[in-house]
Amino acid sequence: MVGSSLRSSGARFFSSANLEDLNPVDRVAKIFKDDAVELKEKLLGKRTWSEKKKIFPSHCDVLIVGGGVMGYSTAYWLADRCQGNLRIVLIEKDPTYQKCTSVLSVGGLRQQFSLRENIELSLASADFMRNIKRNLSVDESDPPDISFNPCGYLFLASEKGAHVLQENHALQTSLGAVVELLSPAKLKEKFPFINTDGIELGCHGLENEGWFDPWSLLNAFRRKAIALGVECINGTLKGFGYKAHSQINHLMLPPGQYQHAEKAIIELEDGSERSINFAKLVVAAGCNTGEIGAMLNLGQGQQGILGAPIPIEPRKRFVYVVHCPDAPGLAMPFIIDPSGAYVRREGFGGNYVCGKSPSPEDPEPTCDNMDVDYEFFENEVWPLIAHRVPAFENAKVKNAWAGFYDFNRFDENAFIGLHPAFHNIYVVAGFSGHGIQQSPAVGRAMMELIIDGEFVTIDLKRFGFQRYYDDEPLYESNIV
Template sequence: MSGLKRLPLLFKQPVRRASFMDKMSKDVRSKNPLKWTDYGDGLNASRPPKHADIVVIGGGVMGSSVAYFLRRQAQAGVSVCVVERDMSYTRASSALAVGGIRQQFSVPENIYMSLYSAHFLRNIKQYLCVDDRDPPDIQFNHQGYLTLASPDNAHILEENFKLQTELGAKLELLSSTGLKERFPWINNEGVEVGAYGLENEGWFDPYLLTRSFQQKAESLGAQYCRGEVIGFECNQVDKGMGVPGYYQGQGKRIKSVKVRMPNSPEVIDVNCAMAVVCAGSWSGEITSMLGIGQGSAEDLLDVPLPVEPRKRYVYVTHCPDGPGLDFPMIINLDGVYARREGLGGNYVMGSCPFPDQTEPDCDNLNVDYEFFEENIWPSLANRVPAFENLKLKSAWAGFYDYNTIDQNAIIGHHPAYPNLLLATGFSGHGIQQSPAVGQAISDLIFEGKFVEIDLARMGFERFISKRLVKEANIY
């Protein structure tokens, strides 16, 4: 914790600096040449430009948050181009996520990012409102997480609770008896203790958050382009051009990003000063085009970006006699979760595969209904007896940008490419961390360092130095 910096401004003003665009009148902004496209649903995204100062690869919630903060913080004349191959977001992880936010982590950086993002989301109408449009409503349900622990794992949850509260999270630690008193609908058998979030936890609509970031970023001048990144053109960095914080100036610089137009063989080279990879589950494929993971230790390209897609199922059920408004996002002892969806007796449920099961095939978005019957329903019916009478209504599958090494975010520069930044590998935490990460990437570019939250430990270099960042989860 000693290396982690928390500024007094953290919970007072997530966006610290008024940008050039903010200082201009509405009429002047509407005529500003930086505003290439009309903000809207993004389906009519423009062609990529021949030049953009910063190219953001991926226009989901992470890429759109980065684009928003870049344009908010940018000096006049700094152009931002966002390249996204699926502007409908039909297969995007952002749109298919559950949309939860919590501070119940054991890594301080994750706790801080979640606290920052919670403050941003609570004030989203102030930050992401676009001119005369209706203020964005992401349907934030302020209901805490309830994480349960068995006698064997109670000490881990208690240690996590101590850290979380020390860093500013508002939680309550409940004994097995206290759980039953607070939540009469629960079966507390096998539960030693539970941690319940009192503030800044809950869930929201991830699709609406993605669109809100996108529309605001476009209104500030970010250009969204539909296309697929298929390669890069790079220049060698001279050995004598040492860059502070890098390995004596070794490596290359990205000169341009090659974007193939949809339904066409045409490829446009977008010359740029910087590129930010926010491609989610496919970030590993993008960076492999730069030779990352295919070189040697001497050129800092021997370690691949450890990000790949992992498929997760989400099930929507109906139980008219189930718990009501006092039902939080409950995390059972085995990691199976459930939360309320609206007020009509509907619930969202799911889980990661159990240790003895293989990961699902990521070539499609098909749903495994047997997984629900064999794993999800029995677990939750035991913990919440009313769920014995639930009925499965629908289901969907989505992808995580899964960090295969330590399951935590990868944020910051790549050591072999001084003008390449990464914001990926969130392993299911990307939706809730997106505001904090957007601010962090913007600070790295414009300030040359992390300002709000010190995320240096989350950089790619940890895979080279073997200083991994792991969560002490209780399941």
């Protein structure tokens, strides 16, 4: 397998000749020669910076597509585990991160989910973030700070949803989450500013919940991954090169038809195209993951396992920042109304962020721009939050932004695992509105899958593609 051997140095560079066009002997000779040239130039320090910038790795052990939290967390865990013995390359098309979901998120962390996996991922990630200085420091004098705001979520349920809240509470506490159920009377006692009309039950998080700065988390993973030897390239994945493997029989393909994707075609910022061979590929492209699936010919009119696309696509969501000096400030939990509208404090100056996903019967906003729909706030968000906390009747919008959920239209849950059509391509995407908080534990799970061949710490088998091919959706009831 090209590039699959563990390597003694994590920081080698090779020129970009097409290695796959060479016979095996010439290929080894070429790699050896490039290594020798690299070593010589490193020792003699002959290469200028502009020349170095032109160097593009010709092959790697693990190629990661996507430099959001999932890509960089996976890169960090792999590099930390293998300590320079694995060549890891990460490709990101948007170095300004203007559209990257990770930096446009609200940064909420909670344990209030309905699926065991989601609860365990968030508990483990909370623990990682609590120890972030120890885990991700590069320079001890400048440790990462993700500005964590401890503040419990308060999920509210009407009569219809109360039993779900109760069942979720039982599962969450059995797994170690510290959450309490509150009757309307108790809610009024604890949060007198909340209107409990139509509310049957509340569930409030007492530990490990709140929000943090998403950019700081992404940057901390990025800095640490780079310090551990991960090579980052600004470029856009455009397609793949394949090798026919007539000797490999894939159980779900006709004999002799398995094609092995082993080369990625990358368009660089200057418009030039380069290719890189990989042993393993991790698709961490967020809402663009379905597009990468199409590049892998999935869902492009073929039969059988190749016939199904990766059903992950962008869904635009708006976040509104409102100013409301009369609102409850520090006393206010992160409120999730039964309608799906949410509101939380932002800083200490009377500002709050709020939003809501569109109802299933409403049209989805188009995803070809980043424009904000202010009417959606007026008609769909403001009335709901002002009904629940009347102080918000005086809220004024100060700012707003749009971002894209990486939405799995099959069941709104993530795919974490090997794609069954390939022996070397992993997917980690489809987290809708709860990916950033789970990224520390998900990155570790990806590392385990790639290095150990199975999930070791948290069993995430149900998040694999099997459920999709078996048509057995796995629904999370607490999607916000």
